[in-house]
Amino acid sequence: MSTETMPARGFNLSKDDLGADILEIAMGPHHPSTHGVFRMDLKLDGETVVDLKPIFGYLHRNHEKLAEDIPYPGSMPFTDRLDYLCGMTNNWAYALSLEKMLEVEVPERAQYIRIICAELTRLVNHCLLIGFFINDLGALGTPLLYALREREKILDLFETLSGARMMVNYMRFGGVRCDLPDGWLEECKRIVDKFPAFLDEYETLLNENEIVITRSQNVGVLTAEEATNFSITGPMLRASGVNYDLRKVDKYGIYDRFDFKVPLGAHGDCYDRFMIRMLEMRESIKILNQAMKDLPDGDIIGKVPRVFKPAAGTEVYGRIESPKGELGFYLVADGSTNPYRFKVRPPSFINLTALRHMCIGHKVADAVIILGSIDIVLGEVDR
Amino acid sequence: MEINHEAILTQFPDLEWEEDTQSLIVPPEKAVEVVTWLKEHPEMRLDFLSCVSGVDYPAKEVKTKARNEEGKMEITVTQHPEKMEVVYHFYSMEKKIGPLVLKQRVMSRENSTVTSLTPIYRGADLMEREVFDLFGINFTDHPDLRRILMWDNFEHHPMRKDYTPPNDYDYEPTPHDDVIERAQEREKEREGQEA
Numbered sequence: 127m128s129t130e131t132m133p134a135r136g137f138n139l140s141k142d143d144l145g146a147d148i149l150e151i152a153m154g155p156h157h158p159s160t161h162g163v164f165r166m167d168l169k170l171d172g173e174t175v176v177d178l179k180p181i182f183g184y185l186h187r188n189h190e191k192l193a194e195d196i197p198y199p200g201s202m203p204f205t206d207r208l209d210y211l212c213g214m215t216n217n218w219a220y221a222l223s224l225e226k227m228l229e230v231e232v233p234e235r236a237q238y239i240r241i242i243c244a245e246l247t248r249l250v251n252h253c254l255l256i257g258f259f260i261n262d263l264g265a266l267g268t269p270l271l272y273a274l275r276e277r278e279k280i281l282d283l284f285e286t287l288s289g290a291r292m293m294v295n296y297m298r299f300g301g302v303r304c305d306l307p308d309g310w311l312e313e314c315k316r317i318v319d320k321f322p323a324f325l326d327e328y329e330t331l332l333n334e335n336e337i338v339i340t341r342s343q344n345v346g347v348l349t350a351e352e353a354t355n356f357s358i359t360g361p362m363l364r365a366s367g368v369n370y371d372l373r374k375v376d377k378y379g380i381y382d383r384f385d386f387k388v389p390l391g392a393h394g395d396c397y398d399r400f401m402i403r404m405l406e407m408r409e410s411i412k413i414l415n416q417a418m419k420d421l422p423d424g425d426i427i428g429k430v431p432r433v434f435k436p437a438a439g440t441e442v443y444g445r446i447e448s449p450k451g452e453l454g455f456y457l458v459a460d461g462s463t464n465p466y467r468f469k470v471r472p473p474s475f476i477n478l479t480a481l482r483h484m485c486i487g488h489k490v491a492d493a494v495i496i497l498g499s500i501d502i503v504l505g506e507v508d509r
Numbered sequence: 510m511e512i513n514h515e516a517i518l519t520q521f522p523d524l525e526w527e528e529d530t531q532s533l534i535v536p537p538e539k540a541v542e543v544v545t546w547l548k549e550h551p552e553m554r555l556d557f558l559s560c561v562s563g564v565d566y567p568a569k570e571v572k573t574k575a576r577n578e579e580g581k582m583e584i585t586v587t588q589h590p591e592k593m594e595v596v597y598h599f600y601s602m603e604k605k606i607g608p609l610v611l612k613q614r615v616m617s618r619e620n621s622t623v624t625s626l627t628p629i630y631r632g633a634d635l636m637e638r639e640v641f642d643l644f645g646i647n648f649t650d651h652p653d654l655r656r657i658l659m660w661d662n663f664e665h666h667p668m669r670k671d672y673t674p675p676n677d678y679d680y681e682p683t684p685h686d687d688v689i690e691r692a693q694e695r696e697k698e699r700e701g702q703e704a
Contacts, residue, residue, distance in 0.1 A: 182657055183657065183658040183659060186658040186659065188643075188668070190668060191667060354557055354602050355556070355630060355631050355632065356631050356632045357557060357559065357630065357632025357633070370557075375605050438571075440530075441530045443598050443608060452559060454559065454560055454598075456562050456598070458564060466564075467564045469560070471559065471560040475635060476636065479631065479632055479635050480631075508658060509658070
């Protein structure tokens with residue numbers, strides 16, 4: 127293919143706007159720090175970023191169109207593939223939306239199991255994030271593997287529960303698919319009890335590490351007003367000091383019964399975003415301990431219709447606090463068994479809106495950690 | 510917590526409140542005015558735009574069966590005109606209330622144009638680009654309206670209801686040998702059909 131017929135992507139290198147010292151580079155889609163196939167077209171003045179354009183779509187498969195051609199329950203396994211690190215919360219967000227539409231009651235036991243799974247997923251996701259964040263800072267391998275070791279224990283739990291480590295497909299409309307296996311709860315308790323020791327170790331090694339502090343403090347600052355205006359959600363929003371956690375605001379499921387705090391940052395820089403995740407893991411452990419203590423006996427799935435046929439013209443928007451932010455599903459029904467419109471509100475895609483704003487003026491090496499601190503998964507960004 | 514839509518309708522009496530879907534229908538030319546008011550209203554403070562979605566409704570007939578006054582079954586046919594909607598879900602982070610569902614509706618599927626809210630909510634940037642890319646709805650005043658998920662020289666809008674996937678492989682961004690071969694075969698088939 128000759129250069130003339132190449133599709134124009136992003137901005138092109140043209141002689142007119144090419145200053146003597148401006149360098150245009152495409153970072154990605156195979157750059158290891160982009161966590162998948164994501165491309166940043168950078169304009170560099172020396173080492174300083176003067177402009178940045180994010181390019182998406184390498185993993186696009188039009189998930190939303192696929193869902194329109196299959197019945198409602200058929201999309202459940204596809205939601206695992208959105209944010210493939212957090213299958214449980216994706217399942218829950220979709221189940222919650224349809225339950226809201228059909229007004230299905232979820233039994234008590236299923237609610238508790240859902241919360242246990244969701245909070246374990248939060249641990250899994252935040253483990254990975256802090257590991258890769260330190261990896262992006264240049265501490266190759268070791269801290270990441272410490273985090274992966276803890277994550278793997280929880281993934282084993284998911285495997286015994288659902289048969290798969292990541293593509294769990296575990297939740298159902300009105301409840302969950304199967305009950306906890308024998309001894310699962312004890313194993314879970316053992317892992318959760320040991321988790322704070324890992325966090326202590328990690329915090330001792332890294333929180334006051336001089337390199338971590340100098341590299342990440344005052345880098346990629348996002349003020350509270352900017353964060354709200356950019357529709358940022360999740361830990362990234364709370365790192366900027368906005369107290370908005372859907373577990374507290376919407377109280378979906380039975381989150382109002384649990385006693386936990388919402389950690390908030392003060393500066394909105396990369397260091398705060400890293401610390402927020404560490405603190406959120408401690409809060410998750412609190413929720414897990416309460417949920418495992420109170421877990422009641424009973425049904426795991428409520429009374430659900432055999433075929434899902436919401437009335438024509440019904441619309442619903444259900445959202446939960448996934449580990450990455452607000453994960454929402456907007457469903458429009460037309461009276462048939464398939465959704466008329468199935469829209470995903472992917473948190474990491476929308477959090478990327480602020481990437482350009484945060485990176486401009488920083489060094490190119492800082493762009494790497496700013497991207498790392500957003501916490502993106504390309505399966506969800508590109509859908 | 511729900512948002513008091515009566516207050517909005519008092520301020521803007523010509524807006525329509527759709528009871529079925531609990532949403533506010535706003536004509537594109539008034540969207541910026543309404544949204545700015547909502548954002549600055551001291552009791553609402555809708556400062557957080559959560560979700561932007563496009564929905565495509567081609568024209569269609571709907572047949573409904575119902576008993577008439579004499580007790581006989583009667584079939585009524587209702588015509589639904591074609592329309593395009595861009596649905597915005599607003600929340601307030603400050604007041605912790607929401608959602609307010611706001612819809613910009615246009616009654617044509619060709620060259621449908623609505624007003625971009627990106628100048629007010631910068632978070633709308635990528636979401637509106639996605640709607641433009643997948644639905645072909647244009648946004649006036651959007652600072653950077655380009656395709657986002659599909660590649661730049663892709664011609665169609667795949668989320669439209671009348672979109673059919675191409676029956677050839679011409680659209681492959683970097684065609685490989687077997688893909689080119691299949692495309693050529695299809696080209697021959699098409700020529701044969703025309704002749």
